[in-house]
Amino acid sequence: MIQHIIARLRQGHRTLPYPKRLPELPDRYPGRPEIDPSACTDCPGPCALACPTGAITQRDPLSGGLSLDLGRCLFCTDCAAACPRGAIRFTGDFRLAASRREALILRGQPFETALPLPPERLALFKRSLKLRQVSAGGCNACELDINVLNTLVFDLGRFGIQFVASPRHADGLVATGPVTQNMRLGLEKTWQALPSPRVAVAVGACAISGGPYAGHAESADGCAELVPVDLYVPGCSPHPWTILDGFLRLLGRGETG
Template sequence: MFIDIIKNRAEQGNRTSKYPKGKISLPKNYRGVPVINPECSKEVVEECAKICPQDAINVENKSIDLRKCTFCGECERVANGEFVKFSQNFEMGVTNENDLIIDKENKKMEIESKEYFKKIFGGALQLRVVSAGGCNSCEADINVLNTPVYDLSRFGIQFAASPRHADGLLIVGPVTKNMEYALKKAYEAVPNPKVVIASGACALSGGVFRDNKEQLNGVSNLFKVDLFVPGCPPHPMTLLYALVKFFKKDK
């Protein structure tokens, strides 16, 4: 049996992604950072806004709010990419949530980490994941980060079983009223200084559950959020990028 394990290891090789030291490419059907055509006519933008299930498109500003966007791609399909095309750039995440509104200037999303966060948490970070009423898609892709391909622990970032042992909360879901009390208790249990990360469209804006009376339209309506990660759900590589960019010390 031991020989079989060694043989299998030799055949499999190293399956861990080389990112961030090396570039990677995702499947062609992956939808990443949207690129807006500033010359697009208002009529086409209106057509895209009409079909958007999340009301994420602002016609006047020719912009897409990635807090609401589920990356369904309907706006690209209906106008044949005349208004917006989705790139394969998975590096998404911001510390100022207004930077998630992508307009005709196509500014790059920025993560401006506080230096004392890097100093305190840069060597080792424990996060407690809280599912605050989501559909479980975000949770599934977070679990993938523990697989050999992504191997989040190589960056010193791990998930804790208890908020008392964590440095911060990684929250997914729209924050349903049934989860509000539990989420507050989890937040209180995390020792100071602590960080709050909102991941996924639901945690950013309520997502597909937005404006339902049984939820709070995201984490920002309850706590101050330090890091925002868009997507529905965010690709594991997107979340890995955001966490590493925000916490790890520059070398």
């Protein structure tokens, strides 16, 4: 027994102290992109041609300039590599979650991170949020990064957030995948089984926009038309810190720096 105690003392505290302190991510992690539309005047648009999901628009209907849709972005960084003028760069910032779909479309404005739930729902869920996750045709990447939140490094349970087996026991739905036709009914039934008031979270590019499967006959292009999404967590797949940051911001408990 004494040997086990000594080994445990040597290991120390493994759970990272987020949100009190920001995690250190590797240099290869791209993070949230930033764009400079002013650098794109009269550019032929190699960044848009390099994007595999059409996330980049050279002439955005609202701004008339460059825009980048984080909801469709796979974070492959091919656009930044193709841009000859440095109009797109990846910042390494993992804080990507947003409350509005429109907030994921970058046009050079400051990024609008996710906001807390309305007060009446926040009062119910702030200290205890039970979630049912549905993989609606996902490749298992987003699902794995959600699952890793239960490990001691992230320790999702310390925030009162837990994943449950039955929608009858859940306060919210976490959807991943592009919502294939085979999983459309399953997602809808899961949402209907959740007691009101309830929360909906879309995790990953596929769940937000369909990702690389957008426009396919067997894809619903994400879950937004099937459930009223409260939180969008972009990425392919989102980093676990990105997902956790989104959950905490939804509950008004996120890092504010």
